[in-house]
Amino acid sequence: MPEMRMIEAVRAAISEEMERDERVLVLGEDVGKKGGVFGATDGLYARFGEARVLDTPLAESAIVGVAIGAALNGLIPIAEIQFADFIHTAFDQIVSEAARTRYRSNGDWGVPIVIRTPFGGGVHGGLYHSQSIEAFYAHVPGVKVVVPSMPADAHGLLKSAVRDPDPVLFLEHKKVYRLVAEEVPDGDHLVPIGPAVVRREGESLSCFAWGLMTHYCLEAARQLEAEGLSMEVVDLRTLAPLDRETILASVRKTGKALIVHEDNLTGGFGAEVAAIISEHAFEDLDGPVTRFAAPDVPAMPRGAHPAFDRPGRIPAAPRERGRRHGRRRARRAVRLLPGSGGVPHGLPPHPDGAPDRARDRVERPVLARRAGGREGARRVVDVGRPGAHLLRVPRRGAPDGDGGYRGPRLSDLTGVEPVDSELIIEALRRVKSPAELACIQLSCDWAVRGHHRMQAAIKAGKTEMEIYTPAANETLFEMVREMPGWRPRGGDDTGFTAMFVGGRSTAMPHGFVKGHGVQPGDVLVSGAGANIDGYRSELERTMIVGEPTDDQRRAFAAMLALQSKAIEVMAPGVPAGEVELATVRLAEELGVEDNLRHHTGHSIGLEGHEAPFLDRGDDAILEPGMVFTVEPGVYIKDIGGFRHSDTVVITDQGCRVMTEYPRELNDLIIAID
Incomplete structure (x- = not known):
């Protein structure tokens, strides 16, 4: 087994994966002839050529965007961001596109990219070359975040990242690149993404770290051992997904528990680790979870933080707690079920032991059944009684085996009945008043006007934005002219939107605009809507550029039949779920049941999505004045997506379509000049 430092292990992993799979390519600033600013890609340009090792401009958003496009077209890009501090311009590409594609495509499409970037301080990097960014991206579902600490792990984890079907952010601490050397296994050495590893066993204190801080914690553990303290060091290695089992x-x-990280204390990833421990191992703790991290400043000058220049300096509080050889069980709060908003709460004893009648009523019958008492719980919310304080506790059925609280209700103790205000708001919004219906109808009318303008502007060869942006702006200016004093309410849009997506993107509900331009044969799925005093509507149409193929005609006809069926079923007294069931039964008859990927509709008004929903299982009863979108779609991967959406109001006699726009195919064919 060869001995390598981390920079060499990273380079070897990339080279091996490029040799194994010709779809793997590398792109980034100076990754080609220069071999990368740290030498991670040194020699790859000479070995694999400029077609697979691409030098890019200084444009991080473009680097990630190109990588996403390449991945969607069958390649496996490894994109290097020269310093993690510069990745923020690509945040939208990573979060809105790479991370969400699999979810948006119902699992059909993935974005197999690896984004490598050096991070962290301690190397005289200054303000713009020292940041730790892991907390930003570990928060995002759909992105894996890997932070190796050792060369063998860097080698095996990077190879696993390249083979992962989804995006992986691979963070390499620049000070660790040449910090240590170790043997790296020969052959196809893989380290799975996810599991943490215990670097050093211990009994007195658990220390959790990643990247450079793992090495500093190991050094601290060696110093503490001389003092008779045994500190266990857990290298998390992967932050998303996080290995909760090893932590607990x-x-x-x-x-x-001590959590050490280089990032700022507030909002750092250590807070997530602390929350997991507090929620799931509270009764196993002898004291509060402690975090040791950088202060909340933009960058740390070298020598300003003890962890950067003196890795053995563990904070005094954890060291002192580690000296306590005797352990005591943390105290459990008494449960109250249900709590406010359905969240269970506890009413623990007052920390100073002061008597309280409410406490006595709750605790004495319960504590009599539990040896040892339950004292010392932390106050969270004062409930207005001497010595009584609410504390959130795990839900009923938590792993500790407690069957839950048996005693007086929370309302009996506080004199206030907890109410979930969300249900009140939802009930108020369900049935629209005449004034609300007038706003929604006006929104529909403007949507129809703007959509006509957009459809008339569609020409083959133009990009989507070249077509729909002028149409949307012209309609918006008309609204301003014709409705003096009008302005959008809610602050979340300009007041009018019109857009469409085309081609393969339509095969995903709410696909994204690729900017390739409109081409003959494309399926287009469009949308338009206006904001009238905060009220919304929805108008969507499926259009086809040029003469439709037979497959396109069949899919369009099936979609139109499904929408017509849903509208036919809608009437007062009908359960909302029955509307979707009717479309599903028809889809089975038409043979397109496997091509349904979207619900039949939802209520709309002050928000784009309100309750109830036209989903199977929703037992809400339709009433006059309710307003819904009706949008069952047919999605075929190799052909496209077919979806109309109309805004429909329930009337005394049945329902009425508020968006009066052609629905038949002949009216929605875009002629080719």
């Missing part, structure tokens, strides 16, 4: 197992063994 370590805490349950030692009873104490």
Whole structure:
């Protein structure tokens, strides 16, 4: 087994994966002839050529955007961002596109890219070359975040990242690149993404870290051992997904937890680790979870933070707790079910032991059944009684086996009945008043006008934005002229939107605009809507550029039949779920049941999506004055997506379509000049 430093292990992993799979390519600033600013891609340009090792401009958003496009077209890009501090311009590409594609496509499409970037301080990097960015991206569903600390892990995890079907952010601490060397296994060495690893066993204290801080914690553990303290060091390695089992197992063994990270304290990823420990291992703790991190400043000058220049300096509080050889069980709050908003709460004893009648009524019958009492719980919310304080606790059926609280209700103790205000708002919005219906109808009328303008402007060869942006702006200016004093309400849009997507993107509900331009044979799915005093509507149409193929005609006809069926069923007294069931039964008859990927509709008004929904299982009863979108679609991967959406109001006699726009195919064919 060769001995490597991390920079060499990273380079070897990239080279091996490029040799294994010709679809793998590398792109980034100076990754080609220069070999990367740290040398991670040194030699790859000479070995694999300029077609697979691409030097890019200084444009991080473009680097990630090109990588996403390449991945969607069958390649496996490894994109390098020269310093993690510069990745923020690509945030939207990573979060809105790469991370969400699999979810948006119902699992059909993935974005197999690896974004490598050096991060962290301690190397005289200054303000713009020292940031730790892991917390930003570990928060995003759909992105895996990997932070290796050792060369062998960097090698095996990077190879696993390249083979992962979804985006992976691979963070390499620049100070660790040449910090240590170790043997890296020969052959196709893979380290799975997800599991943490215990770098050093211990009994007195659990320490959790990643990247450079893993090395500093190991050094601290060696110093503490001389003082008779045994600190366990857990290298998380992967932050998303996070190995909760290893974290909790370590805490349950030692009873104490310290989290060390280089990022700012507030909002750092250590807070997530602390929350998991507090929620799931609270009774195993001998004291509060402690975080040791950088202060909340933009950058840390070298020497200003003890972890950067003196890795053995563990904070005094964890060291002192680690010296306590005797362990005591943390105290459990008494449960109250249900709590406010359905969240269970506890009413623990007052920390100073002061007597309280409400506490006595709750605790004495319960504590009599539990040896040892339950004292010392932390106050969270004062409920207005001496010595009584509410504390959130795990839900009923939590792993501790407690069957839940048996005693007086929370309302009996506080004199206030908890109410979920969300249900009140939802009930008020369900049935629209005449004034609300007038706003929604005016919104529909403007949507129809703007959509006509947009459809008339569609020409083959133009890009989508070249077509719909002028149409939307012209309609918006008309609204301003014809409705003096009008302005959009809610602050979340300009007041009028009109757009469409085309080609393969339509095969996903709410696909994204690729900007390739309108081409003959494309399926287009459009949308238009206006904001009238905060009220919305929805108008969507499926259009086809040029003469439709037989497959397109069949899919369009099926979609139109499904929407017509839904509108036919809608009437007062009909359960909302029955509307979708009717469309599903028809889809089975038409043979397109496997091509349904979207609900039949939803209520609309002050928000784009309101309750109730036209979904199977929704037992809300339709009433006059309710307003819904009706939008069952047929989605075929190799052909496109076919979806109309109309805004429909329930009337005394049945329902009425508020968006009066052609629905038949002949009216929605875009002629080719």
